[in-house]
Amino acid sequence: MNKYDVVIIGGSAAGVTAGITARRHYPNKSVLVIRAEEKVMIPCGIPYIYGTVGSPDKNIVPDAVLEKNKIDLVIDVAVDIDRDKRIVKTASGKEVEYDKLILTTGSKPIRPPIEGLDKKNVFEITKEVPNLSALLETVNSSKDLVIIGGGFIGVEFADECKKGRNINVTIVEMQPTCLSGAFDEYAGVAVEKILKERDINVITKDSVKALLGDEKVQTVKLGSGKEIKADTVILAIGAKANIDLAQKIGLEIGSTNSIQVDKHMLTSDKNIFACGDCAETLYFFSGKPAPLKLASIATMHARIAGANLFGLRRENQGSIGVYSTVVNETCFAAAGLTHAAAEKAGYEVVVGEATAPNRHPGGMPGMQEMTVHLICEKGTGKILGGQVYGAKSGGELINVISACISGNMTAEQVAVFQLGTHPALTASPIAYQLVNAAEMAAGKMRQ
Amino acid sequence: MNKYDVVIIGGSAAGVTAGITARRHYPNKSVLVIRAEEKVMIPCGIPYIYGTVGSPDKNIVPDAVLEKNKIDLVIDVAVDIDRDKRIVKTASGKEVEYDKLILTTGSKPIRPPIEGLDKKNVFEITKEVPNLSALLETVNSSKDLVIIGGGFIGVEFADECKKGRNINVTIVEMQPTCLSGAFDEYAGVAVEKILKERDINVITKDSVKALLGDEKVQTVKLGSGKEIKADTVILAIGAKANIDLAQKIGLEIGSTNSIQVDKHMLTSDKNIFACGDCAETLYFFSGKPAPLKLASIATMHARIAGANLFGLRRENQGSIGVYSTVVNETCFAAAGLTHAAAEKAGYEVVVGEATAPNRHPGGMPGMQEMTVHLICEKGTGKILGGQVYGAKSGGELINVISACISGNMTAEQVAVFQLGTHPALTASPIAYQLVNAAEMAAGKMRQ
Missing domain, CATH: 3.50.50.60 (FAD/NAD(P)-binding domain)
Structure with missing residues (x-):
């Protein structure tokens, strides 16, 4: 042995x-x-098989x-x-x-209590290549795709499946907005706007009751009674x-x-x-x-x-939860508690917000606006969470916020954060979003 | 009044x-x-007037x-x-x-003890528009530009002045490598390689002794005795x-x-x-x-x-010094002490290094390698500095490192850093450069 x-x-x-x-x-x-x-499979890469990357073989x-x-x-x-x-x-x-x-x-994948889940052309997102390949083949000949769930996987699949295909894509989400686990409502609204501009249908505050059809799914029946045409259904309601x-x-x-x-x-x-x-x-x-x-x-x-393994060297400090995604070239990233979650957890909250271009001057190539929301505990000023949307440098800026959270930093401390800036890479040092959001939060606490 | x-x-x-x-x-x-x-003028934007941005009016x-x-x-x-x-x-x-x-x-600008500094076509980099406009006009008709100083301003001016112009550009730097104030030698070597690929001449370990010519500068005479043809000279040796x-x-x-x-x-x-x-x-x-x-x-x-102003609310914790720049689409960024500076300051140092693509899978668009060096104190593991080169997301990643430094984090803590990753934005969570560099440094400390 x-x-x-x-x-x-x-x-x-x-x-x-x-x-x-x-x-x-x-x-x-x-x-x-x-x-x-x-x-x-690279787990986070799975949605990109269906558009940008092109096949499971390229996501290993x-x-x-x-x-x-x-x-x-x-x-x-x-x-x-x-x-x-x-x-x-x-x-x-x-x-x-x-x-x-x-x-x-x-x-x-979580298998929700929906009638007709065993019909053909209904897919769960697993990490197995044969399942993902079968889904790719199905999506390639699909006309009406319905995605159940508007979390990260659902939104990313919608964005990717729409790329280079003449296909109707609909997301059905129970919550009032997409991405509501990680972001406050404003971000969900912004995501929806982008998805709709790409001609992706977003139905919120509605549930899926049944998948109708004979062998193959033909219609998705919603809790509201609405019926949507569907030849492919993707379940993306979590794991x-x-x-x-x-x-x-x-x-x-x-x-x-x-x-x-x-x-x-x-x-x-x-x-x-x-x-x-x-x-x-x-x-x-x-x-x-x-x-x-x-x-x-x-x-x-x-x-x-x-x-x-052979000697206790490290302790888990608990999970902050740091997310990022890109929807049609706009980055959405979040760390820690949302405003809503912080209040639900019993914190008195102030939120600082700042928007600026991610370049200086604005004429530098690659200019995109970027907004930072910083969620702080009133009184102590402790950073409880942060959200970034806009430019793709948000993918690393959210890790700056994560470092501030794990270092137990306060809004006052972040307001004098030792930032590095460059015309081709970041906002100007005057307008740097994270620091200004912290200053705005600190200001609200003085009121 | x-x-x-x-x-x-x-x-x-x-x-x-x-x-x-x-x-x-x-x-x-x-x-x-x-x-x-x-x-x-946006101070850091000044070099970009000479290439990417195009005029002082666009850098305000x-x-x-x-x-x-x-x-x-x-x-x-x-x-x-x-x-x-x-x-x-x-x-x-x-x-x-x-x-x-x-x-x-x-x-x-520092005015070095060089003979002939008052000749025509010799420019200091000030923040005044008339001076910068005059330099732009001169560079536009220049054939042989010599830049004295290979720090950030010198390197950025060289890179920008070369853009769209048929011009010989030479940097003269006294130190063994360019950017040696902020980076360790390997980065200076990498910068030089990139500059040379762009047909920019880099002369290191040499000084400028005199600017020769009648009214206008015609030749730059170096400490080594070498003479370089010049119709424009830019002083970029600091402020x-x-x-x-x-x-x-x-x-x-x-x-x-x-x-x-x-x-x-x-x-x-x-x-x-x-x-x-x-x-x-x-x-x-x-x-x-x-x-x-x-x-x-x-x-x-x-x-x-x-x-x-009207009540002491904030204290200066001292400056970490966070730099970033881009040379021909490659980002160089640094925070805190270099390996050399840390040793000079009396620290016993270990350096962790990690390289990985900034996307996962590598087939995602915009893929570029990114390397992180993390300079840590042996024993305590305290992060003393960090350097990043490669992908442009380094412009924000260096701020993650700055946050780790100001939070007094150790290599052990950074090794379990709560990172956020995404296929289109960052390295994979397995390969995330900052965390792996910290793990490498922590490993060296256990030896």
Whole structure:
């Protein structure tokens, strides 16, 4: 029987990063990744298969990163674990002994209680290539695409599927606006405006009741009674932790139906870590379990778990939740709490807002407006969250805001932030959006 | 005689920002800006007049920002100050009474001890439009341009003057590499490579001894004895504080020949603040006087001075120094101490380095490699500095590093940084350069 110091079950963002981190921290340990998929999809890249990138083959996490880090790979499905003997059993009948085990079993799409989900041409977004390839072929000959869910996946799929195709695309979202989990309403309104300019239909405050048709879906019936023509339906209403194996072997499960872990990413078994979408995540501010499922959180988990394998070196400080996306060349990015979520959590909130071009002078090429919203606690001035929309440099500016949040900075401190600026790269130092948004928030607190 | 609650002398980045900040913090106070220039140049935009932007008229800080903030403006030169009576006297004979005064008199180019500097077609880079327009006209008919100094201004002028012109451009730099104040040697080598690919000559480790010719410069004679043909020469060897007025009125001058200020940006006169290039800046780490002159530092100063006018609200934490530039579409950005500067300051240093594409998958449009160097103190792991080169998102990524430095973060903390990533905006969460550079530095510390 094979024996490895470290066995990792799952080979997506969390699994790969856990392996690399294990290798960096424990250079002499043997590491094995067991994964089900022949090829691993870059998870956040999946929507781009349908437009910009063009095929699943061009959206692969290369296995070279494993080889380079001397991590062995077995393509197989882990079906059981003998925790006493520390043995993983696979579908093909293999057994592998481990000293430490990391579970990165990921997530699976939430299957909502909608009638007719089993009809042909109805797709869930999984990470399996055959499913994604079948969807690509279907979308290519589709005339009427309905996407259920207006979160990041739904919006990105709508934007991408519209590219280069003569196709009607409709998003159906229950909330009043799209992207409402990460952004306040104004951003959802802005996203909708952009989508509509691209001739994408957005239906909000409505639910999907049934998918009608014979074998193939033909119509989507909404809660409001409205019916929409559809030859393809994509379910994009979120994901839930894949805890099948963890439950089977009796690990503790947390209140969000994810594998319970401590600050070191250790499960209830002292030789088993869990990280990524399958593991429970706590909010940075409240310490309460959070429904956040992001590749960036998964890799953060993995950098903790991998470092802690043979000695507890790192603690999870809780998840801030940092998002970004691009809709028709406009960036939307968010970190931490929205205004709405902060108030719901009991904070008294002030919001500072600033807009400026991302170049100076405005005649520099690539000029685009960028707006920053900074959500602060009244009184302390603590930065609770931030949102950016406009120029694509927002993709990194949101990480500046994330650094300010994790450094427990206040609006007063951000107002004198030590920024770097350049005509071809950023706003002017006078107009720099983050600093001015902080100054506006600080001003409201003095009133 | 006019009386204002706040009078600001100087109307560039520091003056404008001090005015806006005064308005925000003290809505009912009257504010006047006295400035010498009819039009204010965006300081960092000046090199781009010579290529990308095309004329000084397109590189102006709009006066609308003053009007919008109810700040009065007088175009005049402040020639004297009666500190007892709190009166500013101008060249045109006007007198203005003030309650609080802010000096933002800026800097002037350093005039090196080179023979022949007064010949025709030799230009200093000042912020005055007539001088900049004359230079533009000269460059437009120039065949052989020599730039003395390979810092940011020198490199940016070389890059821009080469655009759309059939002109020989040569940079002469005394140090072993260009940009050596802000970057370690590898970056200077990379910049030189890019400049040479653009057919720009770079001469390092050599000085300029004399500018030869009759009325007009014809040849630049170097310390090595080499002679270079030149019909235009640009001096770009740095700037010194303009302290003429401060000296005249007897304010204390600091060891860097700048106006001495305390943490509140107050000068030795309790009614006079100073900020920007004319004011002394201290290093963030050592607290020692620093030769840093940056628009971003000037605006940070101004946000402190403006807030402190009628009550001390903010303290200067010292300057990190955050730089960025673009050379032929490649971004170079730096924050804090270089490896060399950190060692010179007495730190034992480890450097973590990581390179990855700024997109995932690599097939996403706009893909460019980006490298991060993170300079950390051995032992504590404290982030002392960082450098980024490659993709233009480095312009904001350097601000993430600045936030990590000002938050006193360590390599261990940055290794589990809460990043946001997106296929069209950043590296993948597995490969995110900042986090991996931190992990590499942390790894070296464990050895």
